[in-house]
Amino acid sequence: MGAQSLPRPRPVEGPRRRRLTLIHGSGGGGPPATVWQPPVSNAQLGVVIFIAFETMIFAGLVSAYWVLRSGSLAWPPPDLPRLPLAVTWVNTVMLTFSAFTMSRAVAAARADSTAGLRSALVATAVLGTGFLAVQGTEWVRLIHQGLTLSSGSYGSIFYTLIGLHAAHVVGAVVWLLAVLAIARRGRYSTADHAGVTICATYWYFVCALWVVLFGIVYLS
Amino acid sequence: MERMRMQMRWPATVLASALLVPAAVLACPTCNDAISGDPVAAAFSVTTLALIAMPFLLIGTIGSWVTYVYWRAGRRESAANAASSTDAAWQPLWTGEESQP
Numbered sequence: 563m564g565a566q567s568l569p570r571p572r573p574v575e576g577p578r579r580r581r582l583t584l585i586h587g588s589g590g591g592g593p594p595a596t597v598w599q600p601p602v603s604n605a606q607l608g609v610v611i612f613i614a615f616e617t618m619i620f621a622g623l624v625s626a627y628w629v630l631r632s633g634s635l636a637w638p639p640p641d642l643p644r645l646p647l648a649v650t651w652v653n654t655v656m657l658t659f660s661a662f663t664m665s666r667a668v669a670a671a672r673a674d675s676t677a678g679l680r681s682a683l684v685a686t687a688v689l690g691t692g693f694l695a696v697q698g699t700e701w702v703r704l705i706h707q708g709l710t711l712s713s714g715s716y717g718s719i720f721y722t723l724i725g726l727h728a729a730h731v732v733g734a735v736v737w738l739l740a741v742l743a744i745a746r747r748g749r750y751s752t753a754d755h756a757g758v759t760i761c762a763t764y765w766y767f768v769c770a771l772w773v774v775l776f777g778i779v780y781l782s
Numbered sequence: 783m784e785r786m787r788m789q790m791r792w793p794a795t796v797l798a799s800a801l802l803v804p805a806a807v808l809a810c811p812t813c814n815d816a817i818s819g820d821p822v823a824a825a826f827s828v829t830t831l832a833l834i835a836m837p838f839l840l841i842g843t844i845g846s847w848v849t850y851v852y853w854r855a856g857r858r859e860s861a862a863n864a865a866s867s868t869d870a871a872w873q874p875l876w877t878g879e880e881s882q883p
Contacts, residue, residue: 601855602848610847614840621836625829632825 609760613767616730620771623723624778630715638716643707645720645780646700653696654776657731660689661769664762671755676748679758683742686765690735697728720779727768727775734768737761 631637638644663685670678701721711721741761744750750758 601851607848610844614844617840618833618836621833625833628829629822629825632821 603756605756605760606763609763613764616767616771620723620726620775623719623726624775627719627723627778630719634715639714642709642713642716643704646703647780649696649700650776650780653693654773656689656696657693657769657772660686660693661766663689664765668755668758668762671745671750671758672752674752676745676750679745679750680742683738683745683758687735687738687742690731690738690765694728694731694735697724723775723779727772730768730771734761734765737764 663682667679667682667686670676670682709717709720711718738761741757744757
């Protein structure tokens with residue numbers, strides 16, 4: 563009675579059990595191994611969590627910017643040069659367009675179009691590098707006009723906030739070039755293009771972050 | 783059940799106080815007292831509250847996204863299973879091979 567009353571093990575249901583992929587060629591002539599592929603890969607989740615950390619860093623810096631701005635009588639101080647709006651608008655459009663080209667790269671990777679993937683990645687890298695070049699030129703001009711890191715709270719928070727974002731763009735461009743080098747070898751396909759997707763996620767974050775910073779630092 | 787009710791008494795009392803007497807809850811210097819006319823204190827207050835809320839917002843967003851992706855994958859898998867079972871229903875039940883010697 564006791565043995566008969568034990569509950570039968572129920573088959574596991576849900577996407578964890580159903581989403582199976584067969585991987586052949588393990589050798590030995592045995593049955594093919596069965597591997598479960600989660601809908602969200604570990605790398606993708608890791609990048610998203612990393613982006614969350616980055617968001618907290620920038621939220622802290624924007625908070626500092628807000629407090630410093632609230633504590634000053636005139637913002638920006640009248641003796642310091644004004645930030646270049648027209649060039650920065652062009653730069654913003656350029657970086658926003660790079661997000662579009664990055665989305666084309668992801669679409670090309672999904673469609674298994676190696677040539678399209680390469681050209682879209684090159685376009686994105688060129689736009690990102692152009693953004694950095696324009697911003698560097700403007701920084702040199704601002705420094706010559708007297709806005710330096712030590713010129714009060716305005717200069718320090720401006721260079722810290724925008725400089726940290728520029729460092730992120732540099733990192734994203736380096737990552738993009740690494741993905742481009744892998745794409746040139748034809749490693750990405752419709753079934754396996756996680757490297758492109760993850761890099762695109764980070765690139766979108768960098769672009770969206772710039773739009774927010776541009777609105778806060780330059781336009782407000 | 784009665785024990786759980788007793789355990790919930792204190793949290794419920796605190797929550798009711800927060801809802802019914804909000805001035806008492808916003809009594810700390812960064813939340814209420816400092817906002818009276820000082821823009822720096824107001825900025826501190828707003829940014830403090832924003833930074834408190836930010837981790838919950840981020841964790842909620844990531845959790846919602848992961849939940850949605852899993853739900854969508856499960857729905858697609860169910861649709862694929864339903865389609866395959868429909869196809870299997872059209873397979874002939876008897877092919878005639880069993881009667882051959």
